[in-house]
Amino acid sequence: MKCVIEGNGVKVFGKAVHALSRIGDEIWLDPLEKGLAVRTVSSSQSACACFSFTPLFFQQYIPDPDIQKGCEAVKCKLNMKCVLPLFRCASWRERSVDRCEITINIPNSRVIFQFHCRHGTTKIYNLGYQECEALHAVFPAHLCPNVLMAQSKLLGDIVVHFPVSQEEVTLCISSFKVTLKSFCEEENNCIKGMNTELMLHPDEFDCFQVGEDSAVTFCLKELRGLLSFAESYGLPVSSQFGVAGQPVSFTVKDMTLEAHVVLSTLTDPNLESPSQPAPGGVDEQILALVKHNSTLAVRIKVVFDLSLQTSSFEVRSSKAEEPKEQMWAPSPCQKQKTQTALTPASRKQPPVQ
Amino acid sequence: MPLSTQSQADIDQYILIASLDNARNLSNILKAISFRDHAIFNATQNGLKVTVEDSKCLQANAFIQADIFQEYIIKEDAVGFQVNLTVLLDCLTIFGGSTVPGVCTALRMCYNGYGYPLTLFLEEGGVVTVCKINTQESEEPIDFDFCSTNVTNKVILQSDSLKEAFSELDMTSEVLQITMSPSHPYFRLSTFGNSGNAHYDYPKDSDMMELFQCTKIQTNRYKMSLLKPSTKALALSCKVSVRTDSRGFLSLQYLVRNDDGQICFVEYYCCPDEEVEEE
Numbered sequence: 001m002k003c004v005i006e007g008n009g010v011k012v013f014g015k016a017v018h019a020l021s022r023i024g025d026e027i028w029l030d031p032l033e034k035g036l037a038v039r040t041v042s043s044s045q046s047a048c049a050c051f052s053f054t055p056l057f058f059q060q061y062i063p064d065p066d067i068q069k070g071c072e073a074v075k076c077k078l079n080m081k082c083v084l085p086l087f088r089c090a091s092w093r094e095r096s097v098d099r100c101e102i103t104i105n106i107p108n109s110r111v112i113f114q115f116h117c118r119h120g121t122t123k124i125y126n127l128g129y130q131e132c133e134a135l136h137a138v139f140p141a142h143l144c145p146n147v148l149m150a151q152s153k154l155l156g157d158i159v160v161h162f163p164v165s166q167e168e169v170t171l172c173i174s175s176f177k178v179t180l181k182s183f184c185e186e187e188n189n190c191i192k193g194m195n196t197e198l199m200l201h202p203d204e205f206d207c208f209q210v211g212e213d214s215a216v217t218f219c220l221k222e223l224r225g226l227l228s229f230a231e232s233y234g235l236p237v238s239s240q241f242g243v244a245g246q247p248v249s250f251t252v253k254d255m256t257l258e259a260h261v262v263l264s265t266l267t268d269p270n271l272e273s274p275s276q277p278a279p280g281g282v283d284e285q286i287l288a289l290v291k292h293n294s295t296l297a298v299r300i301k302v303v304f305d306l307s308l309q310t311s312s313f314e315v316r317s318s319k320a321e322e323p324k325e326q327m328w329a330p331s332p333c334q335k336q337k338t339q340t341a342l343t344p345a346s347r348k349q350p351p352v353q
Numbered sequence: 354m355p356l357s358t359q360s361q362a363d364i365d366q367y368i369l370i371a372s373l374d375n376a377r378n379l380s381n382i383l384k385a386i387s388f389r390d391h392a393i394f395n396a397t398q399n400g401l402k403v404t405v406e407d408s409k410c411l412q413a414n415a416f417i418q419a420d421i422f423q424e425y426i427i428k429e430d431a432v433g434f435q436v437n438l439t440v441l442l443d444c445l446t447i448f449g450g451s452t453v454p455g456v457c458t459a460l461r462m463c464y465n466g467y468g469y470p471l472t473l474f475l476e477e478g479g480v481v482t483v484c485k486i487n488t489q490e491s492e493e494p495i496d497f498d499f500c501s502t503n504v505t506n507k508v509i510l511q512s513d514s515l516k517e518a519f520s521e522l523d524m525t526s527e528v529l530q531i532t533m534s535p536s537h538p539y540f541r542l543s544t545f546g547n548s549g550n551a552h553y554d555y556p557k558d559s560d561m562m563e564l565f566q567c568t569k570i571q572t573n574r575y576k577m578s579l580l581k582p583s584t585k586a587l588a589l590s591c592k593v594s595v596r597t598d599s600r601g602f603l604s605l606q607y608l609v610r611n612d613d614g615q616i617c618f619v620e621y622y623c624c625p626d627e628e629v630e631e632e
Contacts, residue, residue: 079548081548082547082548082549085521088521096517110549118560119514119559119560119561120555120556120558120559120560120561121514121553121554121555121556121559121561122552122553122554122556123518123521123551123552123553123554124550124551124552124553124554125549125550125551125552126549126550126551127548127549128548128549
């Protein structure tokens with residue numbers, strides 16, 4: 001893969017890398033025919049982010065000379081700590097870089113970043129990469145009952161009220177209002193710390209669609225990167241989500257790029273049995289991940305129990321019929337088990353309760 | 354000024370007296386070479402030369418010419434002594450880092466000769482401090498034998514461009530490799546760290562390149578730990594000259610402008626780390 005990004009685009013690319021660095025420690029470069037996807041997954045696999053740059057973004061974009069022949073382009077996994085310093089947003093760097101070329105050198109297993117700067121100076125970084133399948137969240141956003149779209153400035157003004165240390169927030173939606181409040185896991189902490197709650201009128205949103213009243217709790221820290229990216233470029237942010245326990249997705253779109261962040265949410269703590277610890281902590285929930293392997297296609301199906309008692313998931317190999325593993329036994333006090341699979345193959349409408 | 358109330362007898366016994374209205378004109382430049390505790394002072398009619406060495410591989414010199422000082426009296430051809438540089442810098446900045454414009458520390462540095470301490474009279478806002486720092490036997494600084502005739506490659510760059518590179522250098526790399534060549538890549542700084550290699554190329558026709566005289570390709574490696582202290586001097590300077598000789602020894606010379614716009618020089622000499630096959 002070879003691509004060339006000119007001046008301003010380097011700044012945008014750098015900000016995208018910064019946004020991704022707020023989520024994961026590793027970064028994937030996935031050259032596709034439709035553009036370059038830059039992805040990351042949080043270490044707990046509770047958040048997935050992807051910035052897709054269309055060929056329009058680049059001065060030149062050559063995914064792979066062999067891609068037309070059906071060979072898959074190489075997917076590179078790099079350490080975020082190695083890539084982030086290259087795009088440190090110092091003001092001098094923004095002024096001085098004319099052009100950036102990114103090349104994937106397959107024989108040497110190196111990704112080469114070449115920055116052509118003012119005064120003729122050139123900075124060349126040869127970084128080693130691991131060839132690794134791309135992980136991405138499969139999330140049918142069109143199935144989500146609730147959709148919100150707001151200007152990034154509004155969201156920026158909202159999140160500034162939450163302290164940087166605030167991990168999780170709860171987003172509640174009803175026909176009349178939207179509330180964003182800080183979330184604390186233990187009741188004791190709520191008394192000691194500062195809690196913030198903001199209420200918004202539906203009119204403040206560019207798009208306000210409520211299919212189902214709900215309250216979803218997700219990690220705000222992981223979202224801040226995308227929000228600051230959107231605010232830098234004045235782009236609106238749209239969000240699709242359902243009820244507690246279903247992932248929430250945030251999207252920023254432009255002519256030349258598209259950014260998605262998918263975050264897992266906590267299951268509703270009010271309906272949990274006190275005897276059993278919550279299986280659906282943010283760190284434990286797993287989004288549907290479709291992993292393609294040349295020898296074995298493994299499909300991980302995530303099952304969210306809509307009665308909000310448990311989450312369980314099955315790992316099913318395409319060759320075997322029986323599920324290979326079952327994590328988390330169903331709760332003994334669940335009454336009715338309904339299943340929703342978040343995979344592309346079986347798209348069922350969630351039953352209305 | 355209170356410093357001038359010293360008696361004539363006191364003044365007569367000193368073999369070296371150097372006075373500055375702004376002690377920062379000395380302390381700033383000494384900070385640029387303060388990577389070790391001990392410094393060798395060598396004062397001549399021309400001015401003051403301060404040398405700091407590290408493990409016989411690195412030497413830094415700061416030159417403060419006589420005309421920088423408001424008063425410079427030397428009664429012998431050469432006066433040499435060794436002092437603890439850290440202590441000296443602490444004394445020079447004893448009134449703290451005053452950033453109020455117009456307020457600065459005045460200095461009179463006096464030395465009686467062999468066996469006597471170095472005496473500093475410092476004054477700011479009417480308050481006088483007297484510091485006496487014990488001196489040690491002056492060691493002979495290493496002669497790196499770096500003379501102009503042996504220089505194979507020389508470039509002079511504006512410091513700004515190198516400041517960028519040095520601030521970003523991959524510190525996981527043990528060495529800094531400097532390549533100088535009459536053809537591409539002309540002047541290249543390379544690091545070899547945990548994440549991979551990085552190269553900083555400066556073409557000979559760059560705006561930042563003031564002088565480019567390279568006769569043959571030379572690639573030399575220097576220990577990063579030895580060169581790291583030179584970034585202090587680089588930060589103060591406006592121009593830097595980089596020279597290598599036939600043995601691969603490196604000379605970095607920094608042109609530093611002090612608070613009053615006067616010019617001082619700092620130079621670093623460094624031994625190469627290992628023999629690298631020339632391409």
